[in-house]
Amino acid sequence: MRVLVIEDNLDIQANIADFLEPDYVLDFAYNGDHGLELALANDYDVIVLDLMLPRRDGIDLCKAYKSQANLQAPILMLTARDTLEDKEVGFAAGADDYLTKPFALRELRIRIDALAKRPKIKNASSLNCGDLTFDPADNVVNLGSSSKPLNNKEGVILRLLMEAAPNAISGETISYRIWGEEPPNSGALRTHIYNLRKILSSLKTRCEIETDRSRGYRLKERSSDE
Amino acid sequence: MRVLVIEDNLDIQANIADFLEPDYVLDFAYNGDHGLELALANDYDVIVLDLMLPRRDGIDLCKAYKSQANLQAPILMLTARDTLEDKEVGFAAGADDYLTKPFALRELRIRIDALAKRPKIKNASSLNCGDLTFDPADNVVNLGSSSKPLNNKEGVILRLLMEAAPNAISGETISYRIWGEEPPNSGALRTHIYNLRKILSSLKTRCEIETDRSRGYRLKERSSDE
DNA sequence: TGGGTTTTGACAGTTTTTTGACATTGATTT
DNA sequence: AAATCAATGTCAAAAAACTGTCAAAACCCA
Numbered sequence: 001m002r003v004l005v006i007e008d009n010l011d012i013q014a015n016i017a018d019f020l021e022p023d024y025v026l027d028f029a030y031n032g033d034h035g036l037e038l039a040l041a042n043d044y045d046v047i048v049l050d051l052m053l054p055r056r057d058g059i060d061l062c063k064a065y066k067s068q069a070n071l072q073a074p075i076l077m078l079t080a081r082d083t084l085e086d087k088e089v090g091f092a093a094g095a096d097d098y099l100t101k102p103f104a105l106r107e108l109r110i111r112i113d114a115l116a117k118r119p120k121i122k123n124a125s126s127l128n129c130g131d132l133t134f135d136p137a138d139n140v141v142n143l144g145s146s147s148k149p150l151n152n153k154e155g156v157i158l159r160l161l162m163e164a165a166p167n168a169i170s171g172e173t174i175s176y177r178i179w180g181e182e183p184p185n186s187g188a189l190r191t192h193i194y195n196l197r198k199i200l201s202s203l204k205t206r207c208e209i210e211t212d213r214s215r216g217y218r219l220k221e222r223s224s225d226e
Numbered sequence: 227m228r229v230l231v232i233e234d235n236l237d238i239q240a241n242i243a244d245f246l247e248p249d250y251v252l253d254f255a256y257n258g259d260h261g262l263e264l265a266l267a268n269d270y271d272v273i274v275l276d277l278m279l280p281r282r283d284g285i286d287l288c289k290a291y292k293s294q295a296n297l298q299a300p301i302l303m304l305t306a307r308d309t310l311e312d313k314e315v316g317f318a319a320g321a322d323d324y325l326t327k328p329f330a331l332r333e334l335r336i337r338i339d340a341l342a343k344r345p346k347i348k349n350a351s352s353l354n355c356g357d358l359t360f361d362p363a364d365n366v367v368n369l370g371s372s373s374k375p376l377n378n379k380e381g382v383i384l385r386l387l388m389e390a391a392p393n394a395i396s397g398e399t400i401s402y403r404i405w406g407e408e409p410p411n412s413g414a415l416r417t418h419i420y421n422l423r424k425i426l427s428s429l430k431t432r433c434e435i436e437t438d439r440s441r442g443y444r445l446k447e448r449s450s451d452e
Numbered sequence: 453t454g455g456g457t458t459t460t461g462a463c464a465g466t467t468t469t470t471t472g473a474c475a476t477t478g479a480t481t482t
Numbered sequence: 483a484a485a486t487c488a489a490t491g492t493c494a495a496a497a498a499a500c501t502g503t504c505a506a507a508a509c510c511c512a
Contacts, residue, residue, distance in 0.1 A: 025407065043399060084332050091336045096344065097323065106310050110317045118322065118344045138394065138438065151468055152440050186471050194492065214489065377457055412460050420502065439467065476491070
């Protein structure tokens, strides 16, 4: 069982770790940004989330996670606030359970177990732009009845373009999202864009990748007069 | 939203009805037997279950329901007992949430909403895909009259594939489910998939394991034209 | 010990990704 | 207008990564 604990209080963290550690695989995050990053990057069974966090509010994190994660792990909110209003806000943000401090560790455990039992929600987010739709889950672009599978890099690039559309996204940003700090030292990105363009045009879509010289690329629906 | 309320106290029943009635479709049961009968016969979004019931104990009902229902609605237990032991018993019986009396009706509502959000558990005593069925209990795949026993690892993999179907499941996920943090450092998973494929094809099933390069494997029914 | 289960390692075939060489474009300078 | 330069497009070929295949070794348990 993999559990992510997002909690800045080191004492509570240590308590949770002591109590759950042999049986559960725990990851810890000390602030909201780090927590969201871990949550999105890994496949946890449950996420335990404190509401008061440095860097990013728990409510905010919860909303962001639920909207961005492909596979939503259930979220157990942990907080000192006990009013109904607080709970409503928490649940409205997408929490699946709510435990107020102070709490018994055993109760935390049984609630984690109960949450982990249920299947996770899949985020069926398929993107689109003009007549084109793209499903990042299986890396397939569709136009009406025809479709083409993309490989990994092409998929990431198209997703980024679609998310950014109708704005441009810089080559640097794309590069960073794909390769991180060490991009290939040659124009690999150019080649991928080139291939993506070939695929798009083979689909006869009205969308095309426009280049904004020295600014980046933009996915745009061709206007009828071109 | 359909909610079944199993509760013998008429006052509480009336309160719940008054509070939820316009927005939720409520069914009521006044004793355990009737409750179980309704629960199994209908497809509720949530079941609210009091623990102290005439005719059949709530714990008992919960266990019976979870083992017999094909599509398990989440169960919210409602009780005056507030000790950790009681909660443990409740969750162990299959409850998904636990609220102690007295409670605020608004809290009941938001917890019902939270429970209803999650997908229901399919009762997986035996899984299937296309013409194939697999019983995880004894690790045997069946196709009509013929069957083959699987060994442990193959069984886990086939179960995961069937649970995920028709979606793909990543090699990483499978690997994690089988070996946890330390997978074997060589392509053991590849070998298991290879063997599984041999077994499936020896059964002449129409299901096959498709590979989604760099994304994972998918169990799929072969279309007739291949 | 023996037999099934699981992992290892090697190899081949395929797909994906990167590289590098060259052409083209558009802006800027001379 | 011509020359220049950086950014980008084009493409084929090399490199790397991924996957299938299978026999043999290691492991485990009765």
